[in-house]
Amino acid sequence: MSGLPNYHALKVDAAKCIGCTHCMKACPTEAIRVIDGLAVIDHERCVDCGQCHRSCPTRAFYVEQDDLAKIKAFKYRVILFPSIMIGQFPEKYNETQIYSGLKKVGFTHVFEVEQPIQLLIDSVNEYLRNEENPKPAISTYCPAVVRLIQGRYPSLSENLILRKAPHDLAAHFAIERLLLEGAQRDEIGLFYATPCIAKIASVKSPVGERESIVDGIVNMNHLYNEVMKVISEVEVEDNSVQRQNLSEEGILWSLTRGESRHFGSRSIAIDGIHNVVRFLERLENDQVKGVDFLELRACDQSCAGGILLTGNRFLTVEKLERRAKRYPSAKDISESTIRVNIEELKQKLVIDSISPKPLFIFGKDRVKAMDKMTRAQRIVCSLPGIDCGACGAPNCHALAEDMVNRKAKMSDCIFLQQMWEDEGKITAGKAHLNVQKKWGTDRFKADCNKRGRRNEGF
Amino acid sequence: MKLTFSIQGGDFTHAGHPSSEVKKVLKQLDIDGKTIKNIVIALYEAEVNVVAHAWMGTVSVDIEENKITIWVTDEGPGIADIELAMQAGFSTASKEVREMGFGAGMGLPNMKKNTDELQIESEVGIGTKVKMVNYFS
Secondary structure, eight states, X not given: OBOOTTOOOEEEOTTTOOOOSHHHHHOTTXXXXXXXXXXXXXXXXXXXXXXXXXHOTTOOEEEOOOOGGGGGGOSEEEEEEOGGGGGGSOTTSOHXXXXXXXXXXXXXXXXXXXXXXXXXXXXXXXXXXXXXXXXXXXXOOXXXXXXXXXXXXXXXXXXXXXXXXXXXHHHHHHHHHHHHXXXXXXXXXXXXXXXXXXXXXXXXXXXXXSBOOOOEEEEHHHHHHHHHHHOOSSOOXXXXXXXXXXXXXXXXXXXXXXXXXXXXXXXXXXXSHHHHHHHHHHHHTTOOOSOOEEEEESSTTGGGGOTTOOSOHHHHHHHHHHHHHTSOOGGGSOHXXXXXXXXXXXXXXXXXOOOOOOOOXXXXXXXXXXXXXXHHHHHHHHSOSSOOOTTSSSXXXXXXXXXXXXXXXXXXXXXXXXXXXXXXXXXXXXHHHHHHHHHOGGGGSOOTTOTTOTTTTO | OEEEEEEETTOGGGTTHHHHHHHHHHXXXXXXXXXXXXXXXXXXXXXXXXXXXXXXXXXXXXXXXXXXXXXXXXXXXXXXXXXHHTSTTOOOOOHHHHHTTOOSSOHHHHHHHHOSXXXXXXXXXXXXXXXXXXXXX
């Protein structure tokens, strides 16, 4: 599968969206506007963090995925998934039953992605030892954070660690292992079960790579439902040999502090996209001193809080921590168990470069840009400053910027309209029509079953 | 384009607001990251100086096509010997301020290092006026 430029899996269902503005306010890159009563995502700005999906009370956001039937085309059908998937299943199923369930769904080989994790630990440590690489080094584990940095903090792009994520490690590892078993490369189909939208985008259009090696992506909650249909209630035959390379460190990797515990003498782990934003602001201002390593994750509780998961994030964390205790340390897994050429595999983890892609530029011509910004500043003075969102922009400042970029009109602000009405500049009828045009007639109808009411999203 | 901010002496919690705002504007103008960083560091140091030593101050920013000029003016104790204050490590900060992690005597030297032009005028008992200029590449 070739890398698609700027692929986004997130879509808005026009039949469900009521233009309620929750998503617009939650977006960390101000990528959403409400236009004609519907949320519209600016794909240039979107970093795939999934905050909109999470905040939507009507579940209007949906995520594209590949058809599971695509696996039938391959002789060797591999499912790659992060360990957190195991934490989704009810306690009564053990991992042997879950592995066996995945095979019943149609896969021939089951690989948790965080293996052999010691390779990645060594590779990142090698990177950190190089004095030339800027500090603090920032993990590239979370693809939403990588895109956020490229777009909103472009000058920090050089701090990103040029190493791939566990799903790439496992994909290469799985291929090498199957080749050893006698498979041909084109007989191997790799599917990745994702806990989040950002991983979909990063697999379909990888940052810093030419193409993706994965053949298909399936949403974790979808795969969970498929497995639950066929999972065996009774004890199945032992398949623990497939988890020989799985370690305590690997299982904990996708949780908060999963990476930072291994790296640097001073490291920080931050989860939740808005926490990450606040910290990056400080870092960009050079107000963070002496830190070597940063683990930044878009979701609260890291991948256990991924939006495509079924289970409660805190229960998932607890289950994984318990599971990890039963596994050996990554250092104790011998190279003979790994079997593939470790140096070659390590080479495949290296990324050439990650370039900045600034998102908030007001145009290339500096004089014109300054003129626009000055006008936007003046407009802000006339806006109410309460960021109500009734104009369809996330805050008054964003509206002013949209206005000077000809994406919005003065009359989009209901406060200005109200004032103009009072001053006799427009008629009440015209003002009402303006709002109706923005939000549709439905918003004015009395409806006791209105969707998106309070509590509906909980 | 012009921007102005006010700073409250002693308010360490909110030090950094003007420099963050100026940074946002410069990023929107596509100024290169290194220049922005220099400006932000210099302005932050100036802000912290006002917070740590003075009673109140203002930040005025003027951005033109090829340069940015920042004036940080305060009402405060003033600097008795500017040359001495420019030396790395020289500090008159109080014990309390140092305990908060400020006042290491690097403020003015850092401002000098990160600006293309730096002018300081000060009158003891009245206040200090700092002018910083950075040119865009």
